[in-house]
Amino acid sequence: MRRLRCPIAASLTLLLAATAMADDVVLVPGSNIPATGGRIRGKIERETPTAIRIGARDVPLDQVAEVIYDAPGISYSQARIQASNGNLPQAAELYQKAVGETNNSLVAQDARFRRAAVLAQHARVDPSTRDAAIQALESVTTELANSRHLGPALELLAALRLEAREFDAADQALRELATLSWAADRAAVLRAQVMVKRGQSEQALRELETLIGRLREGTPARRQAELARAEALVGLSRFDEAEQAARAVIDAADPEDAATLAPSYNTLGDCLRAAGRTRDALFAYLHTDILYPSQAEEHARALAAIAELWRVLDENSRAAQVVERLEREYPNSPYLPAARGVMSNRPDR
Template sequence: MKHITPVIRSLNAPRFTWAFSLIVLSCLNVSAQDRITRSGGDKPILGKIKEMTNEVITIETKRDGVVKVTPNQIEEIKWDDEPARFSAGRSLEEKGYFPRAFEAYEEALADLDAGLPMIKTDIEYHLLHLKANMAMSGATLPNNQTSDQLITEFKTFLDQHKNSYVYYPGLMILGKLAHQQGKPEALDYFVELQKTPWNDYQILGFTAQGHQQLAAGEIDTALATFEKALAIPSVGKADELARAEAILGKAATLVAQNKTVEALPMIEQLIENSPDSAPGTQARIYLTQGKLFQQLGRNEEAVVSLLHVDILYPQSAPEHAEALYHLTKLWAALGQPDRAATTIGQLNNDYPDSRWTAELNKN
């Protein structure tokens, strides 16, 4: 507005000035909208978010009227009234800069205007989501918080926001964190996800349960659980992406049964069918393929698969860090010490707090 004010002041007619000001403000407000981005590459929905429950987000748009979006479809929400540091935090978290992302989220909460409860809930959820990712990657949590304390904090937050859009996505993250920390209550979270009205969350709930059983050495039971996940119908992009995660779980079970060769065709089919608009899933697929090749001693093919993660999907920080770890081993095995040293440096520089960095430096 500072560039427009001199123009308004230069006009002599008060009525014209007032009318002109209204027109300018109206034009500025057109671009001031909430933005919902759905998974699968659809165009963002622009409008004003009116209501959020654990099953639907209602946004009023100028073009399509009232649009309802379910939480399982959400890739990102960008609020018109959000603090600038909230957007910065999301970007930093996506790139794996966890401590800087934490600072940005904290600053966003401090900068948030009063009277915006939905945005406050969203920022608080992102803070917990970030800390869960930090804990699962082996990074030190802010303020010396323990993983047990984080699980309690996350559970309390979700109990207080059971009718918010963050509830079921948060339950997914909490379940994964609890599972990694060896907490039996993780199963309760996964079972609750299996009861949601969305096929993709049902698939992911069974898939998470299957991984828990596999980690406990219950291989046959895990395989049956992954088959349950794959038996759920897939009717959209989100379902197909969830199904890909179930197939990755089944492949891991076959590896545990010493059937690595049988798992490879499943991964190759995933590579052919998974959309480019799902970089996280693609990264996990190529990472899995690389590890399968590595187990079979097909080191050159393993390098090619893992380089896909390094070059094409570096924004998928957990998968990228693990791919770099395995590449350091493979380059050394292939007689490429210079490349191994370069990859070691990249892992240390880009992911100093990753458990894969700690694992590498332990040896």
């Protein structure tokens, strides 16, 4: 029996090692790609602006929630921890260090993009660092143009350009984003939002209604377009229609669908706020705060709006309490300047 145990043990050891030493592609919830546990394990063979090749399968990027590389290196792993803890400048330095430490070109590309992304996140809180973030993102879009990071980098670049009110540059980035098949609808919605910021709400409304007409009902892209349509209606001072559009998305959503309802209630709050209905707007934002705090970006957006509205209602102590929550829970949120009362830095979305 001893002669049999050694080969079996050796085989099991090799099998476990092979299983452990593998990359992971985590799929988005509800993905149409069959995979055990919602993830595909294996060696990533290549990445392109549209798909990831893993285990002889091509996975479209719009089906990918996260990519986890096997043994990415100490600095890379430390950078991710620092980023999750909100230490963005330290994370950027570690990602830069990780680029030189790895022999895996895909890990190096990911580290370069993640460095640019955390710089962009930091720039939304500290606009004085915006130029450095834009430079890092532009480097990704040119030098890593054949990687999976092209689309996300273009979207971040557009967001920073929009916050700087560089509308033409933002629109150019989104035009490039639209050339990627998986991102075309998302780019169309974002371009419409740029139009609204430029005062071109009528044109934005026309384009959004055309887009909505061809998108399948109930899809995330359709919901995003419908909420953007509400924003365009606000830009035209058609407040009742804007409210109806936002409420329609809320009414059609599953009550457990936090990813839809959090931005929908926030958009409803924006519509009511623009119409001068301060208390109604406050209640809309409180829906997000109380019911959907799991949606970090939208929760931070709601908290900032709540702080601003308490200030409008001369409830300064309540406003201060909400700002403290925002600072504690989301220390790198781009909505912090608005919550603190620095209105010129309120982020454009």
